[in-house]
Amino acid sequence: MSEHKQWLEVYPKEIPAALEYSRELVQQYLVDAKEKYPEKIAVHFMGKEITFKKLYEEALSFAGYLQGIGITKGDRIAIMLPNTPQGVISYFGILMAGGIVVQTNPLYTERELEYQMKDSGAKAIITLDILYPRVSNVMPHTELQHIIVTAIKDYLPFPKNLAYPFIQKKQYGIVVKVQHEGNTHLFSEIIKMKPKKLINFDINPEEDLALLQYTGGTTGSPKGVMLTHKNLIANTTMSQTWLYKCKPGEESILGILPFFHVYGMTSVMILSIKMACKMILMPKFDALNTLKTIQKQRPTLFPGAPTIYIGLLNHPDLKKYNLSSIKACISGSAALPVEVQQKFEEVTGGKLVEGYGLSEASPVTHANFVWDIERVKGSIGVPYPDTDAKIISIETGESMPAGEIGEIVIKGPQIMKGYWNRPEDTAETLKDGWLYTGDLGYMDERGYFYVVDRKKDMIIAGGYNIYPREIEEVLYEHPEVKEVVVAGVPDQYRGETVKAYIVLKEGSTVTKEELNQFARKYLAAYKAPRLYEFRKELPKTAVGKILRRNLVEEEMKKLEEDHQKQA
Structure with a gap:
């Protein structure tokens, strides 16, 4: 530890x-909540409410079914769902069965899904009916043996x-009908079944995994972050301690952050179960719907990302809604602009603060x-309890004094x-118990940390x-592309947005629109470039390495010049 x-x-x-x-498994939180608050509402979803007792019973039924189809200790089970009751039930059911959860983004294309399932x-995978065709196409190329299918309507009230x-047919243009037979299973049938007596495996919370959370870097493909039960228990305990004015059994949390994102999973789903809060689930962010939900459901906690708070503050009907129930929000995933923090606190009367973390x-x-x-x-901010942090020189690896960047x-x-x-990759990122974040920053004299840039891109x-x-790699597959580099450029709403700089093959007449259509076939919508710029050549080093940073600096300079003109 630091001196x-x-x-x-x-x-x-x-x-x-x-x-x-506590030296226990994550699923014990649900057992405890069921024992202490059996009739308290655990989940609110578009008008449907589920008690802690019911949530536990359905998770137990799901766990028994998984063991019945051959799932055993250490088997990986994927959840490919938006924020729904089925996602929560599946998560705890997988852990009760002895499995390891693999969180999967429902926006993934077949290419991305196949990679993650193979890796x-x-x-088995739990997914929505409208995603069933995508999963079925991928299944033969993976070790997947079972697809468990659910539908949004399964947990909607009459x-x-x-x-x-x-509504689904109008929105997506398809209705998928699935039968409960063979290696295809219906979630709605599973949870009706009487819970089977579970095989209790000997699971060590300090060593055995609860979760594979996929992340990535600028080199290579996304990596599975191995998180143990102890890792998740520790972080949830720290988060609860940080929110010391919040009382178990009395709070409600707005669940907009997706649970396939580790921040949403820990700070909304697991924390809600640990503190016996009501989880108000929203399958996707829509500003108007969120304002209506806050006014009606009165959440007290609202973990989010800057884009969510910005979206609400910029909604034309903001003043029509009462957001005064909100006590505390911790913003993560990207830098929180000071003006957003101040305006949100004025509107709600609650507190909004910035935090920092990473999947690892x-x-x-x-x-x-x-x-x-x-x-x-x-x-x-400052490190959580039991968390040590320091700034080290990227040249020498030595600790840097206050104010110095490393x-x-x-x-x-x-x-x-x-x-x-x-x-x-593990050896490169974990050294003597220290996690090397790849983020550049500094610490001030009092121990407050600041992020200034990312070492990686x-x-x-x-x-x-x-x-x-x-x-x-996707854009390079287009027959007309000669060279490409992708960078994050400043964006007022998203923090950064994806820009592709393209050098086309001689004589090519391919358009930005055609490239965009091509990219969206193979990439989830949020990954596809929003901006394209054609160039005759790209900046490079003497050995031919493309200088991505130069392009970002160009964008920053353009932005600065635009600001000066406007001023």
Whole structure:
């Protein structure tokens, strides 16, 4: 540990420097909530409500079914769902069955899904009816043996459940009918079944995995972050401690952050179960629908990303809605603009602070204090309890003094076990228990940390991590593309947006629109470039390496010139 954790001197008295962590499995949180608050509402979903007792019973039925089809300790099971009750039930059911959860983005194309299923070796997947064709096409190329299918309507109240298929057909143009037979299973049939007595496996919370969370870098393909039960228990305990004014059994959390994103999974789903909060689930972010939901459901906690808060603040009907129930919001996934923080606090009367984390840390490592402590503008805050952090020189690896920029490295009980089947990548990222984040920043005299840039070229757009090389590889497959480099450029709404710089083959007449159509065939919509620029050549080093950073600097200079003209 660092010789002196100066940030502990600014901790409020309510937050201890060190915590005690229960040596239990993540699913125990649901057992405890069911015992203590059986009739309390656990999940609210578009008018449908489920108690903790019911949630536990359905997770138990699901776990028994999984064991019945051959799922055993350590098997990977994928969840490819938006935020729905089925996602929560599946998550805890998989853990109860002894499995490992593989969170999968429902926006994935077949190419992306196939890669993740192959890499994880998942044996089964839970998905929506409208995604069934996509999963079926991928299945023969993977180790998938079972597809469990659910539908949004399965957890809608009457009469919404009857109307939804018509809305779905209008919206997506398809209605998929699936039979409960062979290796295709209907979720709605599974949870009706009487729970079977589970085989109890000996699972070590410190060593055995609860989750494979896929992330990536600028080199190579996405990697599976191995998170143990202890990692998730530790981070959830830290988050609850940070929110010391919030009372178990009395709060409600707005669940807009997707659960396939590690921040949503920990700070909404697991924290809600641990604190016996009501989870108000929303399958996607829509500003008007969110304003209506806040006014009607009165959530007290609202973890989010800057794009969500910006979307609400810029809605023309904002003043018509009462958002005063909100006590606390911790913003993650991207930098939180100060003006957004201030305006959101004015509108709600609650507190909005910026935090920091990464998939490899379950994910939160730093946050600003929510209450009673002065605000530090532009800072990601201070390390969580039991979390050590320092700035090291990217040249020498030595610790840097306050104010000096270097790489942020972190140590703590929430840090991953490593990358799935990637010992070399693990050794490069984890050194002597320290996680090398790849983010450049500095620490001030009091122990507040600041992120200034990324060592790697990962793009964070709208809270999503996007990896340029993956997009470049797709665009290189277009027969008319000679050279391509992808970079994140500043964007007022998304923080960054994806821009592709293209050198076409001689004589080519391909258009931006054609390239965009091609990219969207192979990439999820949020990864596809929003901007295209054709160039005769790209900036390169003497050995031919494309200088991505030069292009980003050009964009920054253009932006600065535009601001000066407007001023």
